Amino acid sequence: MSATPDVMTAFTSGLADINLTESAAPRNGEKAAGMKSASATIYDMAATLSGKGDLWNWGMYDRELAEEIRARVPGFGEPWTDGFSEQLYFLALRDLPIDLDDYAGRTVLEVGCGMGEGLNFLSRIVPGAQLTGLDLSPKAVARASATLARGESLRFVHGDAEDLPFEDGSVDVLVNIESSHTYPDLGKFLREAARVLRPGGHLSHIDVFTKQRTATMRQAAKETEGLEWIADNDISDRVRAAVRRRMAPGSHFRTMLGKQRMNPLMRQVVAHSQILMFGGMFAGYQPPSTIKVLSKLGIVPWMSGLPMESYRHQIAVRR
Structure with a gap:
């Protein structure tokens, strides 16, 4: 099962249009619909093919943050995970002006939850909260519902970030992590976030930005x-630190990949593809010589992606 060339073209061209055009003007009509359809198809494929993974996002590395998590989740970290993806989720709540011990009865919504592993982790950080994950991929939602959901305390729904299926003022905290750079109309998402948040509720927004998308975000936020x-905190250095640690020989990522049954050349190709997908270019990754040769032969891409400039954590409160 693989995405067709037409789907990949629609997705990559849509990403380029969204992130390389300095404009808060909405992208709608057939172009936006095509981008959303392609995005859902690609993440449907990921949900179908991937096992229980450690790579939910680019992650971040902060030793003090890891120790804080360990104090709340005994045994957190090796050998089950490198902990970098979890640190990014932990930051999303930890930096809000709400004590982590004061979430009982609060509603937390993650928009763009993927296969739900990040929200499942947060359920251990803030027990007693009612957590809901929403995603555009039906298969990602189905997988999360089948493997992670726990009644009203942790549930998953299918939906669009630009048209949230929730009542006005029904959410205490809305989390959005490494997702909004795929939204054709960023302003509409922010308006939806404002609509569903209760007065005094918080939006915790974390994403990677091109120079143009930063300008778009600031304009949309202003409006x-x-x-x-x-x-508005630049966490680029901590994200790069996580990506570099994942790329390093002997890392958790490479160790887990080494346990998979495949020939050494295919393992290099898979590692290269994963590193590109999860922030390699942002962290200064250079492919090994074998990949460079395969790239010259047109077998694998050498480098790909957008010229991402920063990785930011932005917080808003609903007035």
């Missing part, structure tokens, strides 16, 4: 009524 932006 969104009801949200007061209280933080």
Whole structure:
């Protein structure tokens, strides 16, 4: 099972249009619909083919943050995970002006939850909260519902970030991690976030940005009524640190990959593809000589992706 060339073209061209055009003007009509359809198809494929993975996002590395998690989740980290993806999720709640011990009865919505592993992790950080994950991929939602859901405490629904299927003022905290760079209309998503948040509720937004998308985000944020932006933190160095540690020989990522049954050449190709997908270019990755040769032969891409400039954590409160 693989995405067709037409789907991949629609997705990559859509990403380029969204992230390389400095404009907050909405992208709608057939072009936006095509991008969303392609995105859902690709993440449907990922949900169908991937096992229980450690790579949910580019991750971040902060020793003090890891120790804070360990204090709340005994045994956190090796040998089951490198902990980098989890640290990014932990940051999403930890940096809000809400004590992590004060989440009982609060509603937390993650928009763009993928296969739900990040939200499942947060359920251990804030027990007693009611957590809901939403994603555009029906198969990702189906997988999360089948393997992770636990009644009202952790559930998953299918939906569109630009048209959230929730009532006005029904959410205390909305989390959005490494997802909005695929949204054709960023302003519409922010307006939806403002609509579903209760007065005093918080939006915790984490994503990677091109120079143009940063300008688009700032313009869209300025134009969104009801949200007061209280933080904009550049966490690029900590994200690059995580990506570099994943790339290093002997890392958890490479060790787990080494246990999979495949020939050494295929293992190099898979590692190369995963590194590109999860922030390699952003962290200064250079392919090994074998990959360079395969690239010259047109067998694998040498480098790919958008010229991402920063990785940011932005927080807003609903007035």
